[in-house]
Amino acid sequence: MQGERDSPFPSTSDKGLDVLVLGAGVVGITTAYSLARRGFSVTIVDHETGPAQGASFANGAQLSYAYTDALAQPSLLRKMPFLFAGFDPAFRVRLSPDPEFFRWGLAFLKNCTQAQFDSNTLATLRLGLESHAAMANLRERHPFDFAHTTPGKMHIFRDEGSLDHARTVTRIKRTAGVEQDILSPAQAMAIEPALHDAGPIAGALWTPDDEVGDPYRFCKGLLTVLVKRYGVKTVFRFSAKGIRKQRDEIIVFDGEDNELSASNVVVCLGAQAPRFLAPLGIRAPIMAMKGYSFTAPPGKYAPTVSITDSARKIVYCRLGNTIRVAGLAELNNRDPAPDPARLRHLIDQARAAMPYAVDYTAIGSGWAGLRPMTPNSQPIIAQAGQRIFLNVGHGMLGWTLAAGSAERVSALVEQSVGQPAQIRKTS
Numbered sequence: 001m002q003g004e005r006d007s008p009f010p011s012t013s014d015k016g017l018d019v020l021v022l023g024a025g026v027v028g029i030t031t032a033y034s035l036a037r038r039g040f041s042v043t044i045v046d047h048e049t050g051p052a053q054g055a056s057f058a059n060g061a062q063l064s065y066a067y068t069d070a071l072a073q074p075s076l077l078r079k080m081p082f083l084f085a086g087f088d089p090a091f092r093v094r095l096s097p098d099p100e101f102f103r104w105g106l107a108f109l110k111n112c113t114q115a116q117f118d119s120n121t122l123a124t125l126r127l128g129l130e131s132h133a134a135m136a137n138l139r140e141r142h143p144f145d146f147a148h149t150t151p152g153k154m155h156i157f158r159d160e161g162s163l164d165h166a167r168t169v170t171r172i173k174r175t176a177g178v179e180q181d182i183l184s185p186a187q188a189m190a191i192e193p194a195l196h197d198a199g200p201i202a203g204a205l206w207t208p209d210d211e212v213g214d215p216y217r218f219c220k221g222l223l224t225v226l227v228k229r230y231g232v233k234t235v236f237r238f239s240a241k242g243i244r245k246q247r248d249e250i251i252v253f254d255g256e257d258n259e260l261s262a263s264n265v266v267v268c269l270g271a272q273a274p275r276f277l278a279p280l281g282i283r284a285p286i287m288a289m290k291g292y293s294f295t296a297p298p299g300k301y302a303p304t305v306s307i308t309d310s311a312r313k314i315v316y317c318r319l320g321n322t323i324r325v326a327g328l329a330e331l332n333n334r335d336p337a338p339d340p341a342r343l344r345h346l347i348d349q350a351r352a353a354m355p356y357a358v359d360y361t362a363i364g365s366g367w368a369g370l371r372p373m374t375p376n377s378q379p380i381i382a383q384a385g386q387r388i389f390l391n392v393g394h395g396m397l398g399w400t401l402a403a404g405s406a407e408r409v410s411a412l413v414e415q416s417v418g419q420p421a422q423i424r425k426t427s
Contacts, residue, residue: 019413020045020252020260022240022276023268025056026399029219029226030406031268031391033138036230038414044223044232045252045260047239052219054336055270055369055398058293060326061317062306063211064153064400065132066178069169070120070377071395072111089345090313094332100274101332104287107375118172120376124397125176127379131404135211138403142229144221146213147320151305153210154183154192156201158311163203170205181206194303198354212306212317215399235260240269242279243388250387264413266389271334271370273392282384286393288370290333292346293326295319296363301356309353314346316357323358325350329396331373338368371396381408389413 021032024046032042048054083093095101111120139148157163163182170180188204189195195204226232241255243265252260269276271288302323307316314327327346343366351360374380374393379401384390391409394401 018042018263018417020250020262020265021268022046022252022265023270024048024051024219024223024234024236025054025268025270026052026215026219026402027056027270027391027394027405028266028268029222030134030138030402031266031409032226032232033222033230034134034406034410035266035413036226036232038410040413042226042230042232043260043262044226044234045238045240046234046236049236050220051223052216055371056215056219057369058295058324058326058367059215059291059369059371059399060293060315060396061212061214061319061324061399062153062308062315063132063135063213064207064306064397065128066125066173066180066207066210067153067155067308068121068124068128068377068397068400070111070117070124071373072108072120072375072377073117074112074114075165077109077112090328090349092330092333094330096332101287104285104375107285111376116376120378121169121172122176124378124401125173125178127401127404127408128397129176129178129404130407131401132209134403134407138222142222142225144225146215146218146221148211148213148218149318150209150211151318152191152206152208153306153308154188154207155205155308155310156188156195156198157203157205158199158201158309160202162310166203166205181208192303192305192307194301194354194357195307197301197356198307198309210306212319213399214319240276242276245386264387264389264416266391266409266413267384268391270392270394270398271372273372273390277384277390280385280388282388282390284380284390284392285374286372286380287332288334289373289395290328290330290335290368290370291326291396292328292338292343292366292368293324294343294347294363294366295322295324297321297359298323299356299358299360301354303354303357307354307357312349312353314350314353316350316354325358334370336368336370338366343368371398379405381405381412383412383416387416389416
């Protein structure tokens with residue numbers, strides 16, 4: 001179904017592959033789609049057995065096009081000692097003597113000014129709006145089910161200080177044409193009655209146009225479209241270890257004497273990108289940010305809109321007949337395996353915040369994934385060398401920014417080859 005060849009790897013004598021896309025998460029799959037629409041021959045490469053097995057598998061599922069607030073901000077500076085001491089159970093920092101960790105940290109601190117926060121937030125917001133349009137276009141061209149709905153998104157705030165900060169950010173985003181509403185507790189509960197059981201809140205930020213969708217089902221559905229309608233090929237179970245250039249080709253090799261060749265390569269490897277690119281002399285300032293989620297049936301007072309509890313850093317998202325709950329952040333934790341104690345903490349915090357939102361007696365297995373964070377919270381979309389392109393570093397907004405990022409990097413590839421490709425028309 002996924003277009004694999006009889007042999008697990010194409011031979012190096014196979015010619016005519018315009019682009020290898022490394023990574024089959026939401027960023028890689030949407031990048032392949034954007035390139036294929038432009039007329040490029042595309043092969044998707046991933047070390048797993050199928051698409052969306054990493055950070056895209058069971059993330060928070062919110063398509064938060066208007067919520068692009070940069071992580072680095074002045075208020076976080078005051079909390080640094082608290083965070084480093086491990087007093088915030090929702091946000092942990094794993095200290096390391098690794099020079100890359102210190103370089104990333106220094107760059108992050110430089111982005112904690114108000115001017116940088118405003119600039120980074122607006123830059124990512126522009127990409128979010130592009131992504132919103134690109135996803136709408138994709139859904140119109142190729143309707144398939146991935147539990148997509150537009151329920152709106154509500155951030156609830158437990159104290160007046162956090163609510164005042166939300167007001168300030170809302171004014172910043174208004175300069176880009178984005179309207180968000182600050183709601184009183186009564187107004188928020190009128191829109192989402194489930195908040196009556198969420199404890200006291202100071203108010204809420206309401207974004208009615210934000211969407212949700214299952215990223216795993218999206219990747220599987222779009223991959224079927226790519227294979228059947230665009231002739232995209234896939235090579236799974238290929239652990240790419242490096243790249244070398246050979247005449248007018250890019251050679252991607254694994255550790256077992258297998259090779260793939262193409263005219264160009266787009267790296268969409270998320271948190272794995274820095275180690276993959278380092279031997280090429282390409283530095284990608286990305287730090288892994290581990291997050292958790294669980295999925296369960298709705299409780300007796302399940303929310304219909306997407307809810308983010310800002311104090312606890314937990315999201316509740318309805319996906320069809322289930323509720324996805326996601327949260328926690330562990331900077332510089334590269335172990336993708338779920339820690340049972342941390343998963344239990346997420347469940348306990350979710351139950352304390354909204355005790356009837358989820359059927360907590362019917363939780364399936366939990367999940368953890370590594371989100372690729374840059375110091376300025378903006379993804380790296382660039383040409384990094386001759387025939388080498390990057391689409392990495394989307395942080396906690398990979399699902400949200402994927403479609404727009406794909407359009408940007410595909411435009412770079414198109415410009416590089418010097419020939420405008422023909423957009424394919426498909427029903």
